[in-house]
Amino acid sequence: MTTAKLRPRSPDVQIYKPQLTSVLSIVHRMTGVFLSLGSVLLVAWLVAVVDGGDTYAMVERWLRSWIGLLLLLGWTFALFYHLCNGIRHLAWDLDFGFELRSIYLSGWTVVAASMILTVLTWTLGLAVLE
């Protein structure tokens, strides 16, 4: 059995083909982590609102810079993606939607829905800002 220790381990993530199943799963995790970071920003914004004046102006200026807007866009998408895919997971927990066709159909629906909701939110948001 001493030779068993020297055996190479066959590759897994290095060679396995990305599929809708695995890609949506890892994106669900990444958006979850990204959203937790965003909640810190939300708290910072609320603190700025309470503090008012210069603090608020500074946070507002930063959020309206291109990097701030880009991050907000990212957080909007992350929120909608995590929400939609979360509903998909809840259905699975109740034993619904496990046929391969349903898995792919609901997966693509989540992708489309989160994009549409992001675009809608920004169209509305930018219209209000005008």
Added chain:
Amino acid sequence: MLIKSSKQVSRWRTPKRFPVSRNSGASPASRIEPGVSWPEPEGATRVQRFKVYRHDPESGKNPRIDTYAIDRDKCGPMLLDALIKIKNEIDPTLTFRRSCREGVCGSCAMNIDGTNWLACIRSLDEISEPSTVYPLNNMDVIKDLVGDQTHVLAQYQSITPWLRSKTPAPAGHERLQSPEERKRLDGDYECILCFCCTAGCPSHWWNGDRFLGPAILLQAHRWLVDSRDEATGERLDELEDPFKLYRCHTILNCTRTCPKGLNPGKKIAEIKLMIQQRRS
């Protein structure tokens, strides 16, 4: 694209891999090195190339990728035919498991073009040019395409895959089932333990030491729903564990890859539901 059956090969040839380097996280002995290209057949009009994972335990060297080429016009229709042709005519040291050559034994399960399937039922018309052939993922490699299944089979044994009953067997006949009771085993009993699903499960890659993986949990489900088994409660107790069962995050690579068209992901969700429902 929309996938309706695990048989379907995705028309999307890219992306082939996740954006990680080919040897990232590999132990020094597991690092894959470039191999050799074997001579191409002469006068062939339809050449099919294969990049095959090779490892010779007696050489003391690292695994490598060898490239073989065959003449499609002088080869059978399936990938297994091509591997046998390579072994017979080009390189007799190429090692792989095979037996039934019709998708009922599960021996020739391997990673073909990045997903797991049985070589004997993967048509050469469905593979890329060149095609990649690796052993099942995340296993200690004994030689070439032969992975060590000791660990997954030990996990199989751990779920006691046999009838557990307290009542004595009826005299004169077997323990009987109604057709409805027998029907509950459909979708479970067809599993051939090829381990395509377990080897393709990211959760099993990261936590395979304790997470049982889709193949074994599907087998666990098979005994949970068997009307003749009298240890359902004990079986659920044994599975109710943060690692054995709950490392399943419903990624569903298992259902996507099953060569028998079974649905391990659904069966695992049903086990989780059984545990919830007995609480209420």
